[in-house]
Amino acid sequence: MRRSKLLFVPFWATYVFLYLPIVVLVVMSFNSGRSAYTYEGFSLKWYGELAHDDRVRDGLVNTLIVAAGSTVIATVLGTLLAVGLARHSRSKLLDAIALMPAVLPDLVIAIGLLLFYGLIALTLGLYSTVLAHGLFSMSFVAAVVRTRLANADTSLEEASRDLGAGPVETFIRITLPQLAPGIVAGALLAFTLSLDEFVIAYFTIGNTEQTLPIVIYSMIRFGVTPKINALAAILLLVSFTAVIAGQRMTKIGEARAQD
Template sequence: MRRPRLLYIPFWATLVFLYAPIVVLVAMSFNSGESAYTFEGFSLKWYGVLAGNERVLDGLVNTLIVAAGSTVLATVLGTLLAVGLARHTRSRTLDAVALMPAVLPDLVLAIGLLMFYGLVQFTLGVTSVILSHAVFSMAFVAAVVRTRLTGADPSLEEASRDLGAGPVTTFVRVTLPQLAPGIVAGALLAFTLSLDEFVIAFFTIGNLEQTLPIVIYSMIRFGVEPQINALGTLLLLVSFTAVIIGQRMTRIGEARAQD
């Protein structure tokens, strides 16, 4: 039965609503004019201006440090959390508690982390943001790895233990290879989330340093500069690349699970 063409109107309207601003942003990043809203000709000059902006470069360095550090912590802790919840502890309450940072409003989590750092007298800076983003991202990694665990074959782990391998050996040589696609996908997701996270970083970084989203916020408070479009385009490229790689790794894991 052929579907009415009118049903496609909401679908295409939604796509236009979602992606039209992104297309405009990318197109205006190649604008030769001084205005961020009027296209006057093709040029790459704003990418050059962006490369010479020391404040943006410092924010980028801090963001990459935070993203890399929090991704490592979130991936390790999230993987162990997922394995523990799936293999050793069956509790819906613990499942809900473990995934709570992913569903809590960012503002609530940021205020809670700020109060905690003040209570333990922890100095705010890049390190505090790394720990905060790890707490936030760990739940997402655990959810992705937990999904991958549902397709893993537990009989392989049982066979490994029956053959005399200890828990650590079984985990490293049997469980981890099965979870590798999910772990990589979770790590890429954690990196992407940390890369453009603003609220938690704003509350927990202190006054001496800034991440790139905070730099962008301070630059657009009184109007959008043309170089912001170039910066947004580069961030979109990084995010899309990470998402595509993560989806690819997930599909590889699903294909291996079916073989």
């Protein structure tokens, strides 16, 4: 049956609607003029100004600290959660609870964490944001690793146990290598989510520190400039790289599983 070319119109229209603003943002980041709406010529000066902006540099360092710390927490806890749900629990209720942070609005999580930190008298700072982002990203890591677990060969684990290996040794030598592509993909996803996350960081970081998304928010209140476009373009590049790397690792893992 011959497909009508009209069926591709909404397909491409959707892609244009999604990505045309991103293309415009990247193009305007190379604008030689100060206007964010009128292109006056090609220039890299706004990227150079970013390198000399202390506020942006401090925000970037804080963002990388939060993203790295929360990624470690989310990867470890998310992997253990996925293994526990897949191997030691068959409760749909626990599955729903484990994945709930991934579907709850960021604002609800942020307010809940802020109230909890106040209840336990925890001073807000980078560490409180690291914990918050780790909790938020843990569900995404668990979902990715659980998908990988569904394709894992359980007979290898059974053979390991039959040969006298304990649960911990079996997990380290058999289960963990099989899950490695999924774990890496989940870690990259957690890093990307933390890198771009604004709402939870805004509520849990306090008044003494700022992450890069908060810095961008404070800058954009006075209007969009090519400097902000350049900063957003860099974040887009990092995010796209992490997502593509995560997808690549997932495909490699699936190909090895089929072999």
